[in-house]
Amino acid sequence: MTATSAFFERLTVAGQDPRFSNVCGSVRFDIRDGDRLEQWLLNIDHGRMRVTRSAGPAETVIRVSAEVAEAMARGEVNGLAAITRGEILVDGDLAMALRIGRLFPRASEQADSDGRK
Amino acid sequence: MRDIPGTVSCIDGNTFLVSDASGDVESSSNTPVGLFAADTRFLSHWVLTVNGERLNALSVDDSQYYEVTFFVVPGGAVDYVQADVSAIRRRRIGPDLTESLTMFNYGQQDVDLDVRLEVAADFADIFEIKFNVQDKVGSHYTRVEPKELRLGYRRGTYRREVSLSASEPATFDPHGLRFTARLRPGEQWSTELRVVMRALRPDGVDFRAPLRALRPHDSTLPESVRAWVEAAPKLDTENIALQQVYQRSLVDLAALRFAPLSLGGASVPAAGLPWFMTLFGRDSLLTCLQTLPVTPSLTPPTLRILGSLQGARTDDVLDEDPGRILHELRYGESAAFEEQPHSPYYGTVDASPLFVVLLDEYERWSGDTALVTELEQEARAALAWIDQYADLRSTGYIWYHSRNPATGLENQCWKDSWDSISYADGRLPSFPRATCETQGYAYDAKIRGARLARTVWGDPDYADRLEREAAALYDRFNEDFWLDDRGYYALALDGEGNRVDSLSSNIGHLLWSGIVPPERASRVVEHLMGPALFSGWGVRTLAEGQSRYNPLGYHNGTVWPFDNSFIAWGLRRYGFASEAARVAEGILYAATYFQGRLPEAFGGFDRHTTRYPVRYPTAGSPQAWSSGASMLLLRTMLGINPHEDHLAVDPALPSAFARIALLDIPGRWGKVDAFARHRPDQP
Structure with missing residues (x-):
């Protein structure tokens, strides 16, 4: 399994995220690998998250290459910087996309275990 | 540069x-x-x-x-x-x-x-x-x-x-x-x-x-500026200089508004021309605090964007922690390619407590409990950051030590230049550092967070906990930072917990936050208004006599109008009305030498020696919190404060201003007027 699918599978299982309890909306990830298009649809209803592999309509669409998606899932991407340099394309609600970005890990987080409370 | x-x-x-x-x-x-x-x-x-x-x-x-x-x-x-x-x-x-x-x-x-x-x-x-x-x-x-x-x-x-x-x-x-x-x-x-x-x-x-x-x-711009000025209270005074400063500040705040792409058209203040034309956590929060009586519309979008970009993870390059409010957001090539850590950079320790302080102060003015509810999680996360992530030495204080030595900020308080925090003898302290004013902000944030928890979030247990923590912080701070032989608070604690003993303007912010016991206030005020700190125009960032003092030192001797506006607010909080009026008079008169536009900072030279405020060479202008300073100084002179559903007025004018009226001040009371006359029994 790729890091990307593992990431979305984790979200599917988690189902609920208290950080999104004020959030309602839909976001679709369109991940392109050559001719192949992988689509994941996130529906958020007051923190309850439904994740499906779907091409269904969404208020916000995030388009990335498979390579960038893998890096995101591994926590190696600063989302805002990647948007600014044109690697992540957001159509729709940019604020929503930035919120969703918080679901992705950051590499230094995984290495971090020293002395923080 | x-x-x-x-x-x-x-x-x-x-x-x-x-x-x-x-x-x-x-x-x-x-x-x-x-x-x-x-x-x-x-x-x-x-x-x-x-x-x-x-x-x-x-x-x-x-x-x-x-x-x-x-x-x-x-x-x-x-x-x-x-x-x-x-x-x-x-x-x-x-x-x-x-x-x-x-x-x-x-x-x-x-x-x-x-x-x-x-x-x-x-x-x-x-x-x-x-x-x-x-x-x-x-x-x-x-x-x-x-x-x-x-x-x-x-x-x-x-x-x-x-x-x-x-x-x-x-x-x-x-x-x-x-x-x-x-x-x-x-x-x-x-x-x-x-x-x-x-x-x-x-x-x-x-x-x-x-x-x-x-x-x-x-071509829609002139209309938007007209509407902006129209929506603000009218200042009625015989003093032309004050009138000029007020109008200039109002228009400059309009000039610095910008609409970040993620806000759908709402505007927040950019920090200042030419180097800081973007969103800064600290600058925008303090600007909003200064301008609540005049341009409250800046506050909700500022809180919303800072909330939406609040730290969620641990990132050493960005100095990001969960709950931390950002320092600086940039869109240029160096941010895009992560050569600079500005997308966004979180290296500030005061924006997180100030986020809560502004949310509370805004509600006190506006009665907008809906926004307090909307931002409950963000405010709780900012408060949690203080104890869970900022207390690097586990001593109950906000400390800073950048995890990004290459491009992060060494000093993460408002005086963020490399040499701004020093002992009186000029040595630079070890890391981590805990500056005094940040502890004051944390105290104030806990007190205000408790009020919001009790009155809006319906969580009295959390309110009690925050109040207990605030009380403990108050005691601890007054024990650890107070230099009894000098009669003022240490600028900071160093990495070993020793007091950094410089006399600085930072102690003025402590009055604003309310962390100073009333019996100590007059000793602090004596220093603030004494010749080592007070130049005649305003309070210097660092006092004469400290080794690194330089009247043209960016954070080591210049006078910052924004700094002084919060000091004046603190002086009034503790009942030092005539001292607050002296600060207001000095700063507002200095503005007349800059065509009504207060710069970021000006020289700390003595007023009687130079007779005019000496321009600081690279000062930003217009600068949002300098424009905001005149608004806050007006507030302190009028002594306006929200009390429940009305606006209390308790004026104390310096002799330079015979009469000031601020008409149509917006708030939960609708629109009210505040009138002030100089009384001869005041200075």
Whole structure:
């Protein structure tokens, strides 16, 4: 399994995220690998998250290459910087996309275990 | 980085153009002149000649911040000017730039005009200009089309482009465009130049297009400014200087508003021209706190965007922690390619407590509990950050020590230059550091958070806990930071917990936060108003007699209007009304030497020696929290404070101001007026 699918599978299982309890909306990830298009649809209803592999309509669409998606899932991407340099394309609600970005890990987080409370 | 005297600015939020007095731009690598948007220079060269001659300004009208008019004639300043031909350049800035050029022939003969505009775009990132970086990684391109010149820059998927077109027939070449015209006596000729700045995605979509959609034409700007001024309270005073400062500050706050793409059109204050034309956590929060009585509409979008970009993870490059409120957000190439950590950078320790302080203060003015409910999680996360992530030594204080030694900030308090925190003997303390005013903000945030928890969030247990923590912090702080032999609070604690003993303006903020026991306040005030700290214009950042004191030291001796406005607020909180009035008088009078526009900082020289406030060489101007300072000083002189559903007024004016009335102050009470007269029994 790729890091990307593992990431979305984790979200599917988690189902609920208290950080999104004020959030309602839909976001679709369109991940392109050559001719192949992988689509994941996130529906958020007051923190309850439904994740499906779907091409269904969404208020916000995030388009990335498979390579960038893998890096995101591994926590190696600063989302805002990647948007600014044109690697992540957001159509729709940019604020929503930035919120969703918080679901992705950051590499230094995984290495971090020293002395923080 | 150096001073740029004689420049003329045209501003609309984070889009701005800085030129010379004739309207030309000739950038050198380290001077922030040119046309900028989103931290990128889209025009680095913009020079007009007529028949081969440069133009010279006879007068400049920059009374509107978004529009500048230059009255120019050909010929050098030293020559006798035979002004048969004259011209008007009128530029207006919005999401893009338009400049109309009109040439007049008042001579007796026909004239043939060769009008040439030389153009170049270096696409420099503002940080490349600040640090004088010359080599760009990507490549430039030029496209000459029959009716347009396009200059672009590309680096991988990053692309920025500027296009230039004109309303009259012109010949375009890679370095500009040329018009030819023949004017008979008494005739005039004009054209409108249009400069469009694009931030292009690989699919050709322009990031900046929504900005244009929100403001379809730059001609809507005058209306928006009129509405902004109209919505603010009216100041009625016989004092012309005060009237000028108020109007200037109000308009400058309008100039610095910008609409981040993620806010759907709502505006937040950019910090200041030219280096800080973007969102800063601390600056925008303090500006909102200063301006609540006058322009409360700035606050909700500021809290919302800072909440939406609140730290969620641990990232050492960005100094990010969960709950931490950001320091600085940039959109330029260095942020895009993570050469600078500004997307966003979280290296500030005061924005998180100040986020809660502003949310509470805003509710006290507005009664807008809906926003307090909307931002409950963000406020709780900011409060949690104080104890869970900022207490690096587990001693109950907010400490800082950047995890990004290469490009992070050493000092993460408002005095964020490298040498701003020192012992009285000049040594620099070890890390981590805990500055005193930050502990005051944390105390205030807990007290205010408790009020919100009790009155809006319906969580009395959390309120009790926050109050217990605040009380413990109060006791601890007054034990650990107080220098009893000197009668003031240490500037900071060093990495070993020792007191950093400099006398600084930071102690004034402690009064504002309410962490000073009343019986100690008068000793603190004696220092603030004593000759070592008080220059006559205001309280110096660092007192005379400290080793690193320098009246032109950025954080080591200059006077900052914003700093003084919070000190004045603190003085009033503790009942030192006449001292607060002295600070207000000094700062507001200093403004008259800057045409009503308070700069970021000015020299700490003694008022009686220099008789005028000495300009600080690289001070930003306009600067949001300096414009906000005059608003907060007005508040402190009027003594206006929300009490339940009404506005209490308790004026204390300095003798310089005989009468002040602020009419139609908006708030939960609707609109009310505050009147003040100087009373002879006051100073």
